[in-house]
Amino acid sequence: MADDxxxxxxxxxxxxxxxxxxxxxxxxxxxxxxxxIIYYDASxxxxxxHRAHQRTPWRFQKLPSFLGWDSHNYATVDVDEExxxxxxxxxxxxxxxxxxxxxxxNVRSLKQVDFLIDRERDQNVTYPNFMHDREGRLIAIYRxxxxxxxxxxxxxYDTATKTWSLMHDGQFFDGEDxxxxxxxxxxxxxDGKFHMVWVWRETPSAATNNNLSYVRSPDxxxxxxxxxxxxxxxxxxxxxxxxxxxxxxxxxLNGQKxxxxxxxxxxxxxxxxxxxxxxxxIMLARKSGTGWTTHQISDWQDSKQFLDRGxxxxxxxxxxxxxxxxxDGTIRVRVTRDGREIEFAVDAQSNRTVRVGxxxxxxxxxxxxxxxxxxxxxxxxxxGVSADSKHDYYLSWEANPPAQDQARGEIPQPSTLRLHxxxx
Numbered sequence: 001m002a003d004d005x006x007x008x009x010x011x012x013x014x015x016x017x018x019x020x021x022x023x024x025x026x027x028x029x030x031x032x033x034x035x036x037i038i039y040y041d042a043s044x045x046x047x048x049x050h051r052a053h054q055r056t057p058w059r060f061q062k063l064p065s066f067l068g069w070d071s072h073n074y075a076t077v078d079v080d081e082e083x084x085x086x087x088x089x090x091x092x093x094x095x096x097x098x099x100x101x102x103x104x105x106n107v108r109s110l111k112q113v114d115f116l117i118d119r120e121r122d123q124n125v126t127y128p129n130f131m132h133d134r135e136g137r138l139i140a141i142y143r144x145x146x147x148x149x150x151x152x153x154x155x156x157y158d159t160a161t162k163t164w165s166l167m168h169d170g171q172f173f174d175g176e177d178x179x180x181x182x183x184x185x186x187x188x189x190x191d192g193k194f195h196m197v198w199v200w201r202e203t204p205s206a207a208t209n210n211n212l213s214y215v216r217s218p219d220x221x222x223x224x225x226x227x228x229x230x231x232x233x234x235x236x237x238x239x240x241x242x243x244x245x246x247x248x249x250x251x252x253l254n255g256q257k258x259x260x261x262x263x264x265x266x267x268x269x270x271x272x273x274x275x276x277x278x279x280x281x282i283m284l285a286r287k288s289g290t291g292w293t294t295h296q297i298s299d300w301q302d303s304k305q306f307l308d309r310g311x312x313x314x315x316x317x318x319x320x321x322x323x324x325x326x327x328d329g330t331i332r333v334r335v336t337r338d339g340r341e342i343e344f345a346v347d348a349q350s351n352r353t354v355r356v357g358x359x360x361x362x363x364x365x366x367x368x369x370x371x372x373x374x375x376x377x378x379x380x381x382x383x384g385v386s387a388d389s390k391h392d393y394y395l396s397w398e399a400n401p402p403a404q405d406q407a408r409g410e411i412p413q414p415s416t417l418r419l420h421x422x423x424x
Contacts, residue, residue: 011421017042017414018397028382038077042414050107061107071312071402078130080138088128096122116164150180174234182254191265204310209252212244260323270323279303295351311404394420
């Protein structure tokens with residue numbers, strides 16, 4: 001076999017045993033040739049693995065943070081411009097859990113830091129997230145408060161002083177002690193701007209999601225609507241731009257919305273809500289002129305979902321991927337229903353569905369590594385792999401689905417956390 005064929009072959013390696021009592025997502029990122037994985041091991045302990053490149057062994061570090069039964073309590077990892085490793089996680093209305101390495105790229109030098117800005121402020125933390133601005137500076141985002149009264153804050157890291165500073169002179173989202181925001185983004189678009197989509201939620205009940213909304217920014221500091229009109233921070237219910245004024249109890253779910261871009265680099269959003277009969281239908285919202293148009297692209301029956309509950313939900317209908325423009329000029333919207341992967345092809349001019357097909361989100365070879373058929377196999381693609389790489393990387397493991405963050409009566413055997421190297 002030729003060397004090129006050998007280099008392009010699929011490979012798999014076991015990383016560790018993974019907690020399988022309930023779903024909590026593992027994550028892999030690549031920065032240059034460095035690879036980092038964060039997960040919870042068989043003992044529920046937050047764990048980080050690092051290697052400098054594919055030809056070096058993994059180095060592991062176990063952190064003093066242990067998982068309960070809450071599927072919100074994922075962990076996330078990233079690095080700053082100098083290669084120092086940053087970790088946040090295992091929080092759902094809990095005091096901040098944050099670690100930073102004292103040496104670049106040395107996972108074993110991770111040390112706990114009690115707060116970013118203020119110890120008294122950094123309580124009741126949820127949904128931690130890292131991202132980078134246009135200059136490559138590390139940004140940390142998280143929510144303070146609950147699902148019905150959440151406030152989001154952005155923090156930028158200074159590698160010279162090794163300190164965090166608060167962006168926007170305060171909070172980014174403000175629920176005004178009456179509601180919380182659930183967002184995706186900021187996502188860098190083909191127009192060079194950062195785009196964000198969110199919904200408001202009035203109470204811990206997922207059925208109270210409402211008002212699909214949008215805002216964009218050239219620099220993560222100054223924000224505007226889709227027509228370039230400045231938007232003042234913090235974002236409250238009356239600010240930003242309402243894409244679809246969906247009332248509460250109308251089938252909108254906070255985690256099921258995705259942002260993409262059309263041939264004119266205009267934003268488009270896939271999501272779902274109830275139709276006039278109460279059935280859940282897939283929707284596509286598109287920027288049109290100075291406003292937005294919304295289009296129902298599914299025609300389902302008996303699809304209504306019960307959302308009037310709290311905690312992590314295991315819903316049958318999901319919107320797992322961003323809408324995109326296919327080579328044939330149609331817009332593709334990908335969803336899952338009862339485990340089936342469905343792809344809608346939408347005419348870009350009329351916004352009507354022209355055909356419904358299927359797709360595969362996971363390479364077939366990964367599914368052959370599922371050890372326990374009674375558990376659900378979870379697969380997550382690595383972030384930050386370069387566009388010119390000959391391979392993609394996926395993590396796979398098995399676990400029970402979420403159960404509204406409640407303890408189960410038994411714990412299955414831990415599953416194997418695997419890393420799959422798949423040729424493109």
